[in-house]
Amino acid sequence: MPQRAMLILLILLSLSLSAPVQAESAKQLIRQAIDNYRGITSYSEATMTIHRPDWERVMSMQAWTEGLDKSLVRITAPKKDKNGGTLLIADKMWSYAPKINRVIKIPASMSNQSWMGSDFSNNDIARADDIIDNYTHRIIDSRLQDRVKIFTIESVPHENAPVVWGKEIVTVTEDHVFLRHEFYDQDNILIKTLTADEIKLIDGKRISLRQRMQKNGRDNEWTEFYTTLIKFNIKHDKNTFTLANLRNPG
Amino acid sequence: MNTTLNFAWRNIWRHPRRTILTMLAIAFGAALLVFSIGLQLGQYDLMIKGSISIYQGLLQVQKKGYLDEPKIRNDIKDIQNLARTIRDKTGIKSITARANGFALVSSEQRSYGTLITGVEPEYEKLVSSIPGTIKEGRYLLSDDSHEVIIGKSLANNLRIKTGDELTLMGSGRDGSIAATILPVSGIYDSGSKELDRNLIQIPIKTFQEVFSMGNAGHALIFYHDEIKKEHFFRQQLQQLIADNNQLLTLSWDQLQPGIKQAIELDYSSGWFMYLVLVAIITLSILNTFLMSVLERSREFGIMLALGYKPFNIAKLVMLEALILTFFALTLGTLAGLAINVYFAVYGLTFEGMEEIAQMYNMSATLHPQITFESILIGPLVIFIFTILSALYPAMKIRHLQPVEAMRKI
Numbered sequence: 001m002p003q004r005a006m007l008i009l010l011i012l013l014s015l016s017l018s019a020p021v022q023a024e025s026a027k028q029l030i031r032q033a034i035d036n037y038r039g040i041t042s043y044s045e046a047t048m049t050i051h052r053p054d055w056e057r058v059m060s061m062q063a064w065t066e067g068l069d070k071s072l073v074r075i076t077a078p079k080k081d082k083n084g085g086t087l088l089i090a091d092k093m094w095s096y097a098p099k100i101n102r103v104i105k106i107p108a109s110m111s112n113q114s115w116m117g118s119d120f121s122n123n124d125i126a127r128a129d130d131i132i133d134n135y136t137h138r139i140i141d142s143r144l145q146d147r148v149k150i151f152t153i154e155s156v157p158h159e160n161a162p163v164v165w166g167k168e169i170v171t172v173t174e175d176h177v178f179l180r181h182e183f184y185d186q187d188n189i190l191i192k193t194l195t196a197d198e199i200k201l202i203d204g205k206r207i208s209l210r211q212r213m214q215k216n217g218r219d220n221e222w223t224e225f226y227t228t229l230i231k232f233n234i235k236h237d238k239n240t241f242t243l244a245n246l247r248n249p250g
Numbered sequence: 251m252n253t254t255l256n257f258a259w260r261n262i263w264r265h266p267r268r269t270i271l272t273m274l275a276i277a278f279g280a281a282l283l284v285f286s287i288g289l290q291l292g293q294y295d296l297m298i299k300g301s302i303s304i305y306q307g308l309l310q311v312q313k314k315g316y317l318d319e320p321k322i323r324n325d326i327k328d329i330q331n332l333a334r335t336i337r338d339k340t341g342i343k344s345i346t347a348r349a350n351g352f353a354l355v356s357s358e359q360r361s362y363g364t365l366i367t368g369v370e371p372e373y374e375k376l377v378s379s380i381p382g383t384i385k386e387g388r389y390l391l392s393d394d395s396h397e398v399i400i401g402k403s404l405a406n407n408l409r410i411k412t413g414d415e416l417t418l419m420g421s422g423r424d425g426s427i428a429a430t431i432l433p434v435s436g437i438y439d440s441g442s443k444e445l446d447r448n449l450i451q452i453p454i455k456t457f458q459e460v461f462s463m464g465n466a467g468h469a470l471i472f473y474h475d476e477i478k479k480e481h482f483f484r485q486q487l488q489q490l491i492a493d494n495n496q497l498l499t500l501s502w503d504q505l506q507p508g509i510k511q512a513i514e515l516d517y518s519s520g521w522f523m524y525l526v527l528v529a530i531i532t533l534s535i536l537n538t539f540l541m542s543v544l545e546r547s548r549e550f551g552i553m554l555a556l557g558y559k560p561f562n563i564a565k566l567v568m569l570e571a572l573i574l575t576f577f578a579l580t581l582g583t584l585a586g587l588a589i590n591v592y593f594a595v596y597g598l599t600f601e602g603m604e605e606i607a608q609m610y611n612m613s614a615t616l617h618p619q620i621t622f623e624s625i626l627i628g629p630l631v632i633f634i635f636t637i638l639s640a641l642y643p644a645m646k647i648r649h650l651q652p653v654e655a656m657r658k659i
Binding site for chain 2: 050054055057084095102105106107109110113116117
C-alpha cells in the first residue's frame with residue numbers, strides 16, 4: 001500500500017506500543033513510531049476508493065506485511081483487475097498484471113507515478129524508513145487532546161537527500177499513531193495531505209482504519225484507504241513475499 | 251525645386267571619391283542587415299518547421315483543459331469519426347487522430363516509463379516525420395494491428411530489436427490495469443533524443459482496447475508546412491468543431507511555447523546587435539555630413555549673401571543626404587537581396603551547426619527568408635537614422651551669419 005501509506009499504514013496501522021515516550025527528540029519520535037512496525041507481521045483487508053469529480057472507483061485488496069521491508073498487496077475486486085498485485089521488498093517493487101501473466105519490476109524512475117491510478121505515488125507506498133536519516137526533524141508543536149499527547153514534527157530533507165519533497169509535516173501521537181502527514185514541494189507549497197482517523201484498539205495496538213490522501217486545492221480529488229480487517233503477529237508462509245507468490249495467487 | 255535638385259546632385263558629385271566611399275559604407279551596412287535578417291528569419295522558419303513537423307503539428311484540437319492536465323479521462327469521443335469528417339470537409343488529408351497515455355514498458359531485462367500514443371498509421375505519415383524515420387523494420391500497418399514502434403534510444407536502453415516482445419503496463423481510462431504484450435515492428439530515429447527515448451506508438455484501436463478508451467482519443471493533429479497560413483487553417487478548424495463547445499484549437503506556439511520563447515529571446519538579442527551596427531553606420535555618416543557642411547561654410551555664406559534663405563540651404567543639404575542615402579541603400583539592398591537569393595537557392599551550411607541543428611530537429615542547411623519585410627526592414631531603419639543624422643548639420647546652417655561664414659575657410 002501506499003508507501004508512506006505503508007509507512008503510515010504500517011505505522012498507521014499503527015500500533016501503539018506501550019512504552020511511553022519521554023523526552024523525545026523529534027527524530028526519536030519518528031524513529032520509534034516507525035520502529036513500531038519493525039518485526040511485526042500483519043494481514044489486512046481494505047478497500048481503496050479513488051474519487052474524482054466525474055467518477056469514482058472502488059477496489060478491494062488484501063495485504064500481507066512483515067516489518068517495514070516486505071509487503072504484498074493483491075487486488076480482489078473489481079473483477080477486471082482481480083489477482084493483480086504489487087510486491088515490495090526493501091526499496092524494490094514489482095507489479096503483476098494477470099491479463100498478460102507478467103511480473104514487471106517498477107524502475108526507480110517511475111517512483112512519482114501514481115500507484116494503481118490512486119493519489120498515492122509508487123514512492124508513497126515503497127519508501128519506508130528513509131525519512132528518519134534523510135531528514136532533519138524538529139518538533140514545532142505539541143498539545144494534549146483527550147489526554148493523549150500529540151506532536152507536530154517538521155521534517156526537512158538534507159541538502160543532498162534523494163527525496164522529492166521540500167518539507168514534510170507529520171502529526172503523530174505519543175503512542176505512535178500518525179494522524180496527519182503533509183507533503184510540501186521545494187517551494188514550500190503544500191501538494192498533498194494524508195489524514196488518518198477512526199482510530200481503534202486492535203490486538204492491543206491503536207491504529208487508524210481510515211486514511212485519505214488529498215491533493216491540495218482539489219477538494220473533489222482524493223483516495224481513501226479503509227481497513228476492514230486487520231490481524232497482527234501472523235505467521236506468514238515463507239513463500240509469501242516472493243515473485244512466484246505474486247504471480248500465482250492462491 | 252528643380253534648381254535645388256540640380257544643385258544637390260552637382261554638390262554630391264563635387265567630391266566623387268568621398269561620396270562613393272560614404273555610399274559604399276551605407277550600402278555595405280544595408281547589405282549586411284538584409285543578409286543577417288534574412289538568415290535569422292530563415293533560421294526561425296527552419297526551427298519552427300523542424301519542431302512542428304516531427305510530432306506536434308501546426309495545430310491541434312483537444313478537449314478544453316487537456317493541455318494543462320493531460321489526463322486520460324480528458325478525452326474526445328468518437329475521435330476517428332471527427333478526424334474523418336474534418337478531412338472530408340476541408341479536403342486536407344494531413345489531419346490525424348491520436349490517443350495518449352503513459353505506460354511502463356519492459357523487455358526481458360529492463361523497464362522504463364514512457365509516453366505511449368495510439369495513432370492512425372495511414373494519416374500519421376502525413377502529419378509527423380516519425381513514420382519516415384524508421385531505421386529498422388517498418389512502421390505500423392493499420393489502425394488495429396497488434397504491434398508497437400519505439401525510438402532508437404529506448405530500444406538501446408531496453409536492449410531489444412525488431413521482432414522482440416515488449417510488455418506495456420499502465421492505467422486504463424476506468425482506472426483498471428492496462429496491460430498488453432506487443433511485438434516491436436519498427437525502430438525509429440527521429441533526430442529528437444527526447445522523443446526517441448520517451449515515445450512509443452501503437453495503432454489507435456489497439457490503444458483504445460488496451461486502455462479501455464472505447465472510441466475516444468485525446469487530440470486531432472493538423473500539419474501544413476505553410477506556417478504563415480496558420481491563422482487561416484485555425485479558423486477553418488474552429489468552425490468545424492464549433493458545435494462541440496468542449497473542444498478547442500491550439501496552435502504550435504501554445505503546444506510548444508519553448509520554441510517561440512527561444513525565438514523571441516534570440517530575436518531581441520539579434521536586434522541589439524543590429525542596433526549597434528546601425529549606430530556605427532550612422533556615426534560614420536554623421537561625420538561625413540558634418541565635414542561636408544563645415545567645409546562649405548564659405549559657399550553657404552555667399553549663398554546667404556545672394557539672398558538664399560537659411561531654410562532653403564538646409565533643405566539643400568537634406569536633399570543631398572537623401573539622394574545619397576537613397577542610392578546607397580538601393581545598392582546595398584540589391585546586393586543583400588542577391589546574396590540572399592543565392593543562398594536561398596544553394597543553401598548555407600556552417601561548420602559545427604549540425605549538432606545545434608539536431609537539437610532543434612532542423613536540417614543543417616540554412617535558407618535565408620526572402621519576404622518584403624525581411625528585405626526592407628533593415629534598410630528602412632538605416633534610412634531613418636541617416637536622415638536624422640543629416641538633420642544635425644542642416645540645423646547648424648540656420649545659425650550662419652553671411653559675413654562670418656564667408657570669412658571662414
